[in-house]
Amino acid sequence: MRSPHVLWAVVPVAAFLSTPFLPFVNGPHLWFGIPSVLAWCLLWTAGTTAALVLVEHFTHHTDDDENDREANDSHEEAVA
Numbered sequence: 001m002r003s004p005h006v007l008w009a010v011v012p013v014a015a016f017l018s019t020p021f022l023p024f025v026n027g028p029h030l031w032f033g034i035p036s037v038l039a040w041c042l043l044w045t046a047g048t049t050a051a052l053v054l055v056e057h058f059t060h061h062t063d064d065d066e067n068d069r070e071a072n073d074s075h076e077e078a079v080a
Contacts, residue, residue: 005058012048
């Protein structure tokens with residue numbers, strides 16, 4: 001089952017996909033001296049990184065599963 005925190009990753013994807021449909025982004029505007037589309041994409045590139053950090057932070061990692069796999073692998077090697 002997927003964690004609901006994965007939905008954090010949907011926000012930047014939606015922002016990127018909505019770029020051509022947003023009139024305040026897709027126009028002859030300058031933001032910080034660069035075209036608004038470029039500034040929007042730079043903003044959401046950083047937003048993508050932040051969203052992935054949030055997903056990684058809230059994802060529950062269990063070390064027990066990894067230890068069990070290592071034990072099974074070493075047991076299989078010993079049997080073979």
